[in-house]
Amino acid sequence: xxxxxxxxxxxxxxxxxxxxxxxxxxxxxxxxxxxxxxxxxxxxxxxxxxxxxxxxxxxxxxxxxxxxxxxxxxxxxxxxxxxxxxxxxxxxxxxxxxxxxxxxxxxxxxxxx
Amino acid sequence: xxxxxxxxxxxxxxxxxxxxxxxxxxxxxxxxxxxxxxxxxxxxxxxxxxxxxxxxxxxxxxxxxxxxxxxxxxxxxxxxxxxxxxxxxxxxxxxxxxxxxxxxxxxxxxxxxxxxxxxxxxxxxxxxxxxxxxxxxxxxxxxxxxxxxxx
Numbered sequence: 001x002x003x004x005x006x007x008x009x010x011x012x013x014x015x016x017x018x019x020x021x022x023x024x025x026x027x028x029x030x031x032x033x034x035x036x037x038x039x040x041x042x043x044x045x046x047x048x049x050x051x052x053x054x055x056x057x058x059x060x061x062x063x064x065x066x067x068x069x070x071x072x073x074x075x076x077x078x079x080x081x082x083x084x085x086x087x088x089x090x091x092x093x094x095x096x097x098x099x100x101x102x103x104x105x106x107x108x109x110x111x112x113x
Numbered sequence: 114x115x116x117x118x119x120x121x122x123x124x125x126x127x128x129x130x131x132x133x134x135x136x137x138x139x140x141x142x143x144x145x146x147x148x149x150x151x152x153x154x155x156x157x158x159x160x161x162x163x164x165x166x167x168x169x170x171x172x173x174x175x176x177x178x179x180x181x182x183x184x185x186x187x188x189x190x191x192x193x194x195x196x197x198x199x200x201x202x203x204x205x206x207x208x209x210x211x212x213x214x215x216x217x218x219x220x221x222x223x224x225x226x227x228x229x230x231x232x233x234x235x236x237x238x239x240x241x242x243x244x245x246x247x248x249x250x251x252x253x254x255x256x257x258x259x260x261x262x263x264x
Contacts, residue, residue, distance in 0.1 A: 009169055009194075011201040084202075085226055087165070089118050092221055096122050098144035099134060103126040 010077040011084075013057035018042065019050045023059060023073065032068045118223035128212045131219055132184045135208050146174070152181050158189075164196075171196030176206075185210050191223070202226075 013019060018040065025031060025039060033051060037044040051071060054060040058076030062069050124131055134140050136152040146160040160174035170193050180188040188207035194200045209220040 009201045012199065015201075081226075085118070088223055089120075092118060092120055092223065095145055096120070099122070100124065102134060102140060102144045103124060103130065106130060107126060 008053055008057035010057045010059070010080045013054055013059060013077065016050070018047075019054055019059075022047075022050055022054060022071075026060065026071055026073050030070050030072050032070055033062075034068075036071060117226060118221070120221045122219040122221060123213070124217045124219055126217055127215055128184060128210050128217045131210055131217045135187055135210075150176075150178075152178065152187065154178050154181055169195035170202070175200070179205065180207075 014023075021040070022036060025036060033048060034044070036051065037047040040047050051060060051062070054077075055062055058074055058080055059078070061072050061074040063072065064070075126134075134144065136150070138148055138150045141148055141150055146162050148160045149158045150156075151158065156178045158176050158178075160176065162172045162174065164170060164172040173193060173196070175192045176189045178187075178189045180186060186207070186209050188205060191202070191204045191206045192200045193202040204223060204225040207220075207222045207224075209222075211218040211220070
């Protein structure tokens with residue numbers, strides 16, 4: 001598995017309506033943090049905090065160009081969500097093998113008794 | 114690409130034995146995870162496994178028995194989180210037993226990965242992330258909102 005830098009649970013990151021709104025806006029175009037903040041009634045520091053969290057969860061990347069900070073979408077967060085499902089898929093496949101060996105042991109025990 | 118987990122396990126064992134493997138806490142520990150399960154609707158129990166860093170998961174699965182149809186069906190909630198008291202994984206596991214002669218078909222369904230069903234499909238069924246993805250993100254965010262409103 002590729003190393004990832006995000007440290008926030010992507011599911012938690014998407015649980016907030018403001019953060020989903022940030023992603024929706026970024027799906028149209030790249031925004032600076034100030035331009036993004038202009039779209040919200042909450043304070044700019046609050047918006048910054050949401051963006052920071054989205055960045056940590058791998059949904060957003062921030063590029064500094066000159067004095068401006070531009071936000072763009074990143075797919076790492078989405079990949080992390082997929083990996084989480086894949087983890088359970090493999091988890092269950094492995095459990096199936098274990099169950100089969102438990103069953104085999106019990107069937108043999110039964111036949112011999 | 115997996116949206117939710119559905120696996121059919123064809124087992125070389127009679128349904129009664131399979132049911133026992135699913136509901137006996139000791140046998141369950143042998144092949145699934147250590148637990149304090151009991152096949153009683155409303156019973157709350159836990160599974161213990163290894164913690165995992167990403168997404169953060171402390172290895173504790175919090176469960177509650179939702180449905181027990183003796184010998185046929187069992188379902189329970191399956192919740193987990195990073196260990197700070199919050200729950201980020203809120204899913205349901207169901208087992209359905211169908212006898213097949215002296216053998217058994219066991220259906221596993223692990224569902225309810227919040228919003229992911231709609232969300233992820235759009236992101237991964239298409240190769241072009243930058244091109245068509247932006248329009249699709251808008252659609253999927255709407256779907257995500259809708260599924261959350263329902264939840």
